[in-house]
Amino acid sequence: MRTDSSPGTLPAREHLPAGDAGTPVLDVVIPVYNEEKDLQPCVLRLHEHLKRTFPYAFRITIADNASTDTTPLVSQRLEAEIPEVRAFRLEQKGRGRALRTVWSASDAPVLAYMDVDLSTDLNALLPLVAPLISGHSDLAIGSRLARSSRVVRGPKREFISRAYNLILRGSLQARFSDAQCGFKAIRRDVAQVLLPLVEDTGWFFDTEMLVIAERAGLRIHEVPVDWVDDPNSTVHIVKTATEDLKGVWRVGKALAGGSLPLDRVARPFGDDPRDREIQDVPKGLARQLVGFCVVGGLSTLFYLVLYSAFRQFGGSQIANALALLVSAVANTAANRRLTFGVRGRGGAVRHQAQGLVVFGIGLALTSGSLAALNAASSDPAHSTELAVLIAANLAATVLRFLLFRAWVFPDREDDRPWSNEARSTVVATHTPAASQQSYGPLPQRPAAPHAPQYATTPYTPQSPYDTTEFRAGDAAEQRSWRDATVQLQPVRPTDTDPRNS
Numbered sequence: 001m002r003t004d005s006s007p008g009t010l011p012a013r014e015h016l017p018a019g020d021a022g023t024p025v026l027d028v029v030i031p032v033y034n035e036e037k038d039l040q041p042c043v044l045r046l047h048e049h050l051k052r053t054f055p056y057a058f059r060i061t062i063a064d065n066a067s068t069d070t071t072p073l074v075s076q077r078l079e080a081e082i083p084e085v086r087a088f089r090l091e092q093k094g095r096g097r098a099l100r101t102v103w104s105a106s107d108a109p110v111l112a113y114m115d116v117d118l119s120t121d122l123n124a125l126l127p128l129v130a131p132l133i134s135g136h137s138d139l140a141i142g143s144r145l146a147r148s149s150r151v152v153r154g155p156k157r158e159f160i161s162r163a164y165n166l167i168l169r170g171s172l173q174a175r176f177s178d179a180q181c182g183f184k185a186i187r188r189d190v191a192q193v194l195l196p197l198v199e200d201t202g203w204f205f206d207t208e209m210l211v212i213a214e215r216a217g218l219r220i221h222e223v224p225v226d227w228v229d230d231p232n233s234t235v236h237i238v239k240t241a242t243e244d245l246k247g248v249w250r251v252g253k254a255l256a257g258g259s260l261p262l263d264r265v266a267r268p269f270g271d272d273p274r275d276r277e278i279q280d281v282p283k284g285l286a287r288q289l290v291g292f293c294v295v296g297g298l299s300t301l302f303y304l305v306l307y308s309a310f311r312q313f314g315g316s317q318i319a320n321a322l323a324l325l326v327s328a329v330a331n332t333a334a335n336r337r338l339t340f341g342v343r344g345r346g347g348a349v350r351h352q353a354q355g356l357v358v359f360g361i362g363l364a365l366t367s368g369s370l371a372a373l374n375a376a377s378s379d380p381a382h383s384t385e386l387a388v389l390i391a392a393n394l395a396a397t398v399l400r401f402l403l404f405r406a407w408v409f410p411d412r413e414d415d416r417p418w419s420n421e422a423r424s425t426v427v428a429t430h431t432p433a434a435s436q437q438s439y440g441p442l443p444q445r446p447a448a449p450h451a452p453q454y455a456t457t458p459y460t461p462q463s464p465y466d467t468t469e470f471r472a473g474d475a476a477e478q479r480s481w482r483d484a485t486v487q488l489q490p491v492r493p494t495d496t497d498p499r500n501s
Contacts (some may be wrong), residue, residue, distance in 0.1 A: 013135035025056035027108035031098040033065040035116045039074050042116045049122045063098035064089040096205025103191050115182035121226035128223050129185050137221035138190045142183030146224035153229030171252050172211050176220050179207040193265050203240045204247035216262045217270025291339035292401050303327040328359035340409035354408040366392040
């Protein structure tokens with residue numbers, strides 16, 4: 001969705017409209033469990049801050065996670081006394097479950113949450129939600145690890161937080177700096193598509209949501225915060241850390257296996273169609289170069305080990321030919337699967353035969369190099385032989401890659417699944433409910449917000465990682481994914497993407 005017709009303007013969400021005059025722009029959710037002492041001071045302080053600083057209508061929703069103390073009574077009393085406060089109770093524990101349930105039912109265009117202890121300074125709230133209102137970003141998070149953040153907490157929590165984020169960067173390639181800060185916001189239209197993909201119902205909910213959003217190409221805005229640790233926090237660090245590591249393994253496995261349907265989010269929000277219009281740059285070249293270099297490095301080591309072993313039983317030429325033959329077969333198989341993404345057994349024999357031709361070129365180069373070395377020196381040292389072979393292999397690498405890409409594993413239209421007339425790709429196009437309404441100006445605070453009708457049935461997530469294939473003839477009947485905000489249209493490669501027009 002573009003806000004400017006200029007060719008230099010990237011796609012962005014529109015400045016958020018709000019519906020009727022009574023609809024709040026912001027819904028701040030406070031998930032609580034047995035917080036009878038801290039709940040009332042937190043809500044009163046937050047309400048006073050929003051009433052004083054936030055220019056639009058707002059709502060504060062208390063999400064009670066099956067508390068066993070007087071927290072429900074405190075929530076009901078606050079709801080009765082303050083028009084902008086709503087109380088909602090779940091009969092099952094889980095911060096993620098509470099956030100998903102309340103966010104899914106809310107009618108506010110911007111959804112946020114914060115911890116009941118208010119460890120984060122409230123002056124960061126408006127900078128958190130402003131990029132979502134303006135359409136600049138899709139999600140926003142508070143960061144305690146940004147350089148300009150000011151944080152007061154013990155060394156134990158500091159170490160755990162930084163170690164966890166290092167794990168996320170190393171295992172899931174996360175680029176956001178702080179996954180667990182209890183201070184986040186999301187646009188409702190984005191949440192409607194993103195939340196069905198998030199499986200966790202506990203503390204890992206935040207991380208899973210951010211990882212999926214980032215992988216789908218959504219924009220995540222980070223706000224440095226002032227944060228003071230709550231010494232009376234009831235979070236069990238060891239248990240939470242264990243569950244988080246299990247979640248990292250599950251999400252990493254889903255991403256590696258391709259079972260996460262990221263297109264459901266990327267198509268309506270994270271995908272810029274002009275990325276596919278760049279001329280003279282082969283598709284996937286950067287990724288293929290990286291994969292080819294990694295496979296090539298490992299193959300070279302494997303080749304040198306084999307050469308050294310075969311050299312013990314024969315001459316240099318025989319050892320070179322045998323080592324290159326074995327490593328060439330392994331190299332072709334690895335590049336077929338990892339670099340060029342060819343799956344299945346179809347064409348494997350042909351690919352290996354073509355790979356042997358490439359092997360012949362490498363053999364000619366390396367054998368010629370050895371012949372030249374033997375002509376120059378009657379008894380060259382073993383280290384010299386290895387150095388010459390390494391140089392010869394490096395010289396053949398560029399030619400090998402070009403042959404693999406252009407001849408052995410070309411990017412052919414016929415090899416793609418969607419080239420079959422009986423099949424077609426399913427492209428998800430987003431038509432958020434909010435965009436189908438006619439909105440007036442943003443409502444101001446004096447208008448009392450209406451209470452949303454939350455469902456009392458506990459939320460049961462459907463299998464978030466299940467994917468469904470549609471045939472072209474069936475796509476017309478399958479109008480939507482499980483998420484009603486995403487509609488499906490069958491297209492073929494020759495069709496024109498309406499977003500490019």
